Amino acid sequence: MRVFYSEDHRLRDARTELHGGELVPPFEAPFRAEWILAAVEDAGFSDVVAPERHGMETALKLHSADYLEFLETAWARWVADGYRGEAIPACFPARRMRQHPPKDIDGALGYYAFAAETAITEGTYAAARAAMDCAISAADHVARGHSAAFALCRPPGHHAAIDLFGGYSFINNAACAAQRLRDLGAAKVAVLDVDFHHGNGTQDIFYERGDVFFASLHGDPVDAFPHFLGFADEEGAGEGLGATKNYPLPRGTTFETWSAAMDDALRRIAAFGAEALVLSLGVDTFERDPISFFKLKSEDYLRMGDRLNKTGLPVVVCMEGGYGVPEIGLNVANVLRGIAG
Numbered sequence: 001m002r003v004f005y006s007e008d009h010r011l012r013d014a015r016t017e018l019h020g021g022e023l024v025p026p027f028e029a030p031f032r033a034e035w036i037l038a039a040v041e042d043a044g045f046s047d048v049v050a051p052e053r054h055g056m057e058t059a060l061k062l063h064s065a066d067y068l069e070f071l072e073t074a075w076a077r078w079v080a081d082g083y084r085g086e087a088i089p090a091c092f093p094a095r096r097m098r099q100h101p102p103k104d105i106d107g108a109l110g111y112y113a114f115a116a117e118t119a120i121t122e123g124t125y126a127a128a129r130a131a132m133d134c135a136i137s138a139a140d141h142v143a144r145g146h147s148a149a150f151a152l153c154r155p156p157g158h159h160a161a162i163d164l165f166g167g168y169s170f171i172n173n174a175a176c177a178a179q180r181l182r183d184l185g186a187a188k189v190a191v192l193d194v195d196f197h198h199g200n201g202t203q204d205i206f207y208e209r210g211d212v213f214f215a216s217l218h219g220d221p222v223d224a225f226p227h228f229l230g231f232a233d234e235e236g237a238g239e240g241l242g243a244t245k246n247y248p249l250p251r252g253t254t255f256e257t258w259s260a261a262m263d264d265a266l267r268r269i270a271a272f273g274a275e276a277l278v279l280s281l282g283v284d285t286f287e288r289d290p291i292s293f294f295k296l297k298s299e300d301y302l303r304m305g306d307r308l309n310k311t312g313l314p315v316v317v318c319m320e321g322g323y324g325v326p327e328i329g330l331n332v333a334n335v336l337r338g339i340a341g
């Protein structure tokens with residue numbers, strides 16, 4: 001299985017995350033990709049290549065043009081205003097306020113953010129572009145007839161909505177991979193999101209589309225980030241009605257419960273008629289993940305991959321979350337080993 005990896009992920013190296021009322025070193029940091037790459041290479045996946053450079057045409061089918069322009073220019077606008085810290089939104093168009101894009105950067109940050117833990121920094125846009133390149137290049141590889149590819153995306157993307165960043169996400173890499181598979185000939189595509197957190201961004205992007213099925217297994221939003229989306233009664237709308245499926249799961253969920261939900265998702269994906277699968281792979285479902293509350297063990301990730309292999313669908317794996325502990329590398333490698341068969 002080919003691995004798409006860009007050194008440019010290191011350009012996303014924020015100093016601060018707003019966590020528990022403190023500015024702490026971010027959970028989503030460069031060491032994650034280094035550890036994952038090392039473990040994947042150790043597991044024998046030695047075909048590691050840099051992605052092709054892509055334009056924004058795929059992302060522009062998913063995100064609004066004004067949002068992408070905001071991402072590209074936000075850091076320069078922030079610095080031009082004389083701020084010395086990282087760009088953190090502090091005022092949001094919440095309920096009872098009006099939704100319109102402000103002129104100044106403080107307003108724009110709140111307008112285009114849904115969470116304040118994620119700071120925009122100097123290299124953030126360049127790194128997000130490189131992560132998008134990994135996802136699109138991996139989709140190209142699978143569209144050429146390969147059964148699987150791994151996009152080692154960093155920063156992650158599944159929280160990035162049509163015109164919102166947050167949850168460590170800026171450009172939705174998995175959505176770009178799904179769109180690219182569609183553009184290269186797959187009539188129907190599914191995104192299966194197994195990150196611990198609900199893929200609110202991917203859901204938002206495809207909510208009214210009938211050509212992309214979105215299924216997500218995640219910590220119940222009554223207890224977990226992103227708190228305000230990912231409930232079981234969100235089922236899509238318009239042409240997309242029935243093409244969104246959420247599996248909110250409780251604290252302490254083990255692989256037994258988790259995999260029953262995945263089996264149900266895969267049955268629905270087969271019934272939908274998907275010709276290819278995009279896996280939003282977060283390993284923050286691990287029992288020792290520092291910010292999550294599921295109880296998956298390292299060997300469970302092998303079984304997860306094996307179950308995906310048995311679908312017979314070609315699969316583009318996009319890296320999402322998974323934090324803090326060295327096992328993130330092994331857990332990702334185990335999923336890939338299972339998929340590779």
Ligand code: SP5
Pocket residue numbers: 117156157158159167168169195197225282284291292320321322
């Ligand atoms: C891609 C991805 O996994 N993004 C996750 C972003 C989560 N950011 C907010 C984290 C809040 C953590 N709260 C932990 C509570 C533990 N008591």
Ligand code: ZN
Pocket residue numbers: 195196197282284320321322
């Ligand atoms: Zn996550």
